[in-house]
Amino acid sequence: MSETPPNIILHAADVHKNFGGLRALSDIDLQIEEGKTHAIIGPNGAGKSTLLNVIIGRIPPTSGAVVFDGTVLTGKAPYEINQLGISRVFQTPEIFPDLPVLQNVMAPAFARRDGAFRINMFRSVESEGEIREEAEDMLNDIGLHGRREDHAGSLSRGDKRRLELAMCLIQRPRLLLLDEPTAGMSRHDTNSTIDLLRKIKSSGMTKVIIEHDMHVVFSLADRISVLAQGRIIASGLPQEIKEDPRVQEAYLGGSVE
Amino acid sequence: MFSLSRKDLVALVVFAAVVLTMPIWLAPLGASYPGLMQKFAIYAIFAIGFNILFGLTGYLSFGHAAFIGVGSYTTVWSFKLLTMDIVPAMIFAVITTGVFALVIGYFSLRRTGIYFSILTLAFAQMCYSLAYSVLTPITNGETGLLLARDDPRYLDAMFGAQANIAGLPQPTFLGSSVTGYTGFYLCAAILIVAFYVSQKIFASPFGMALRGIKSNQTRMNYTGFNTKPYMLAAFVISGMFAGLAGALLSITDPLAGAERMKWTESGNVVLMTILGGVGTLFGPVIGAWLIKYFENIFSAINTNMLNNFFSFLPDGLQNVVVTVLSKFVGEGWHLTLGLMFVLIVVFLPGGLVEGFHRLMARLKRRKGTPDGVTSVQPAE
Numbered sequence: 001m002s003e004t005p006p007n008i009i010l011h012a013a014d015v016h017k018n019f020g021g022l023r024a025l026s027d028i029d030l031q032i033e034e035g036k037t038h039a040i041i042g043p044n045g046a047g048k049s050t051l052l053n054v055i056i057g058r059i060p061p062t063s064g065a066v067v068f069d070g071t072v073l074t075g076k077a078p079y080e081i082n083q084l085g086i087s088r089v090f091q092t093p094e095i096f097p098d099l100p101v102l103q104n105v106m107a108p109a110f111a112r113r114d115g116a117f118r119i120n121m122f123r124s125v126e127s128e129g130e131i132r133e134e135a136e137d138m139l140n141d142i143g144l145h146g147r148r149e150d151h152a153g154s155l156s157r158g159d160k161r162r163l164e165l166a167m168c169l170i171q172r173p174r175l176l177l178l179d180e181p182t183a184g185m186s187r188h189d190t191n192s193t194i195d196l197l198r199k200i201k202s203s204g205m206t207k208v209i210i211e212h213d214m215h216v217v218f219s220l221a222d223r224i225s226v227l228a229q230g231r232i233i234a235s236g237l238p239q240e241i242k243e244d245p246r247v248q249e250a251y252l253g254g255s256v257e
Numbered sequence: 258m259f260s261l262s263r264k265d266l267v268a269l270v271v272f273a274a275v276v277l278t279m280p281i282w283l284a285p286l287g288a289s290y291p292g293l294m295q296k297f298a299i300y301a302i303f304a305i306g307f308n309i310l311f312g313l314t315g316y317l318s319f320g321h322a323a324f325i326g327v328g329s330y331t332t333v334w335s336f337k338l339l340t341m342d343i344v345p346a347m348i349f350a351v352i353t354t355g356v357f358a359l360v361i362g363y364f365s366l367r368r369t370g371i372y373f374s375i376l377t378l379a380f381a382q383m384c385y386s387l388a389y390s391v392l393t394p395i396t397n398g399e400t401g402l403l404l405a406r407d408d409p410r411y412l413d414a415m416f417g418a419q420a421n422i423a424g425l426p427q428p429t430f431l432g433s434s435v436t437g438y439t440g441f442y443l444c445a446a447i448l449i450v451a452f453y454v455s456q457k458i459f460a461s462p463f464g465m466a467l468r469g470i471k472s473n474q475t476r477m478n479y480t481g482f483n484t485k486p487y488m489l490a491a492f493v494i495s496g497m498f499a500g501l502a503g504a505l506l507s508i509t510d511p512l513a514g515a516e517r518m519k520w521t522e523s524g525n526v527v528l529m530t531i532l533g534g535v536g537t538l539f540g541p542v543i544g545a546w547l548i549k550y551f552e553n554i555f556s557a558i559n560t561n562m563l564n565n566f567f568s569f570l571p572d573g574l575q576n577v578v579v580t581v582l583s584k585f586v587g588e589g590w591h592l593t594l595g596l597m598f599v600l601i602v603v604f605l606p607g608g609l610v611e612g613f614h615r616l617m618a619r620l621k622r623r624k625g626t627p628d629g630v631t632s633v634q635p636a637e
Contacts, residue, residue: 056479082481094479096472099465107469110462111481119490122258124460167480 009034009206010055010175015064017050017230024050025230028064032175037197037207039217042227043250048210049091051227052179055208056088057081068175079116087168088177093160095167097153101144104152105135105166112171138166142196158189165193169200176200178209182216194219218242226250265456268538272452276445280438288554291441292509296553297546298444299505302451304529304541306498309458310491311527312536315471319374319523320361320381324354324496326388326518328503330395333402333513340412341426343435343443347504354500355493362492366485381523388515401514428508440509447505448542451498456538458494467491468536528594532601534608543609551594558586 010032017025025047032038040048053059055066057076066073073081082088087108096104109131114120126132139145142162147155152163161181168176181197182190190213197207197220211217217224218238225235228250234241241247261269275282279297283289288297307321328350335346365376388396396402404425427434435443458464469477470484477484507513529548534540563579563586570578585593605612 077483078478079481079483082479088479090479094473094476096469096476098472099468103465103468107465107477107482108480110466114462116481116483117486118463120462121458121464123462124260124262124457125462125465126262126460127260128462167476171481 007034008032009069010208011067012051012055013065013067015051015054015066016062017047017054017059018062023230025054025061027231030225030232030235032206032208033223034206035204036222037201037209037220039209039211039221039224040227041211041214041217041224046227047230048227049179050230052088052177052208052210056086056177082111082171082173083116085171085174086177087171087173087175089161089164089168089179089181091179091183093157093164095152095160095164097151099152100149101152101155101163102132102135102139102148104163105138105170106131108167108171109134135170138170142166143192158185161185162189162193162196165196172205174206176205176207178207178211180211181209182211182213190216261453261456262460265460269449269453269456272539272542273449276448277442279445280441286550286554288550291437293549293553294441295444295505295509296549298441298448299502299509300526300529300545300549301542302444302448302505303499303502304526304533304545305448305451305455306495306502307526308495308530308536308541309455309467309498310495311530312541313459313464313467313471314488314491316366316369316488316492317374317527318365318377318492318495319520319527320365320377320379321495321499321526322518322520322522323361323381323384324358324499325503325506325522326384326513326515327354327357328500329507329513329517330388330402331500332504332507333404333511334395336404336410336426336428336507336511337402337408338411340410341429342412343428343430343504343508345412346428346508347501350500350504350507351497354503355497358493358496358500359489362489362496366488366492378520378523381518382520385515385518385520388518396513396515399515401512403512425511428511435508444505444509447501451501452538452542459538463487463490471536528598530608532598532608534610537608537610540608540610547609548594551590555586555593556588556590559583560587 008031010030012028012030015025015028016023028051030051040051042048050059054061055073057073057078061074068081068084068086071084073084096107099107103125106125106128110120110128113131136145136148139148142165144155144159144163144166147159152160155163161184165178165181182193185193194216201207201220207220209217209220221238223236224238224241226233226241226244226247233246233250234244236244276298279294280289283294288294303321303325307318311317331350331353332346335349339345361377361380365373365380368376389398406425410426427436429435430439430443433439466477466482466487469480469482470487474484503517506517525548529544530541531544532547533542533544560579560583563582564575567575567578583589601608601612605615607614
């Protein structure tokens with residue numbers, strides 16, 4: 001794995017994943033370039049979420065390995081992978097419903113600053129001015145500042161998704177994984193999320209995005225990989241993908257939603 | 258480092274005032290004797306510690322009585338072997354329970370939910386049975402561990418203290434005895450410190466991480482927190498609080514018996530916390546006081562007292578009222594407690610503290626004064 005070129009930040013090499021007899025992923029070779037937004041698209045059941053779960057360490061691959069910036073991720077615990085600089089937005093928002101919105105954003109900032117475990121009993125959350133300010137700025141950016149004292153569980157579904165995105169962004173990850181970040185959002189919310197993601201695009205953060213919404217994909221992606229029946233059938237620039245006959249066939253042949 | 262937010266500081270001052278004036282406000286309730294008030298303070302410490310685990314992380318331990326027992330035995334052994342001074346006894350009790358909690362927590366926290374609860378219960382029952390059987394040389398079995406005149410007390414002997422005193426030696430705090438009101442004020446002072454520590458934990462990033470575990474452990478893991486050591490730390494801290502409570506039980510009454518580790522004791526602290534309000538600062542204390550009050554005062558009410566109390570009623574009615582009520586007091590206090598528990602869990606899932614908050618909110622709305630704090634609200 002040492003010959004990974006410097007500009008490839010994530011390399012899923014020869015990844016296979018079987019669930020019993022079902023081949024969920026086979027022969028996956030995916031290279032993500034640093035600073036780029038890489039979209040993974042494909043029909044339902046193509047294995048997109050499985051691929052993301054393998055990358056993040058939620059499920060171990062049957063064979064193959066995922067390498068992030070020279071470190072093998074396979075076999076690492078989720079918190080170790082996060083501490084390496086990888087954050088993830090889930091398909092159903094994973095937030096802290098019982099905590100105030102502000103603390104939802106502050107907690108990840110503490111994990112970034114203090115590491116995976118630290119008994120910090122002598123200072124109060126209130127007195128952590130720097131992290132608090134940063135969290136408030138972040139909430140301003142996503143338009144949730146007015147609800148910072150409310151419990152996150154009381155937010156609308158779209159707001160929960162944006163909150164989760166903010167929780168990932170405040171960690172300033174090197175790699176951000178997004179699993180359908182705009183699913184269930186109104187057109188208006190979708191567009192503002194696209195704007196937000198565009199803004200961080202210029203900050204040089206690498207993003208891998210799984211998305212059904214072609215409007216979102218073509219607004220954001222620098223590169224696109226198409227997954228069908230557990231295999232990558234095409235990979236390239238958005239324009240190339242659009243014109244690829246295999247892609248059109250996969251989408252027409254597969255179950256288009 | 259030792260500072261509190263303004264809200265917490267107010268809460269602490271109010272709390273300290275309430276605890277220290279116990280002899281006054283408990284007098285009309287018939288509970289203002291030191292022996293009982295000590296128990297109020299001690300069990301409040303136990304419940305506060307339990308709440309750090311159950312209230313913040315949501316992990317329900319059914320074996321916390323084991324730590325009370327370990328704390329008690331360690332204290333009596335410190336009295337027997339080293340000195341009658343309570344400071345070393347408390348320190349040893351807290352350290353020993355910390356070690357016990359570390360071991361029990363390490364294994365129990367490998368599981369979550371009901372399996373975690375069952376594991377802690379199993380460990381506690383193991384401690385309980387061992388105290389009666391294999392460990393009799395340490396625990397003195399059913400008799401319980403008692404002080405004796407001819408205990409070695411190496412440290413005391415070294416300094417020549419308490420050489421020739423008739424009767425059993427008494428625990429001392431820096432030379433003065435800790436019986437009666439001294440004993441109560443000692444427990445009260447430690448309770449206030451315990452409350453302060455729990456305030457610090459609640460307000461800290463550590464406490465926030467524990468709440469995060471309760472709220473969404475998956476997100477905690479994917480956010481870069483290693484949740485295992487956080488939970489183990491919470492478990493050990495709450496075990497140490499229980500150990501301290503056990504130590505105080507043995508200090509105010511220098512003997513230790515295995516019945517303190519019985520599973521009903523573990524269940525009691527769960528009831529206390531839920532009655533008062535899980536995850537709140539004041540809840541566990543209120544719950545502990547309520548249950549101890551019922552156990553000691555309500556259970557002592559008999560038919561004669563009821564007859565006296567209702568003597569203003571016409572004879573026939575008096576008989577009916579007394580007959581009905583007598584089922585709920587005295588021996589029947591468990592019935593009252595049980596009914597109260599059911600009502601609170603069904604109608605006030607947040608415990609009595611939630612009831613208080615609702616009441617305050619209603620009063621505020623009626624008054625129509627949006628600005629200005631109308632009363633001191635318990636933190637959280």
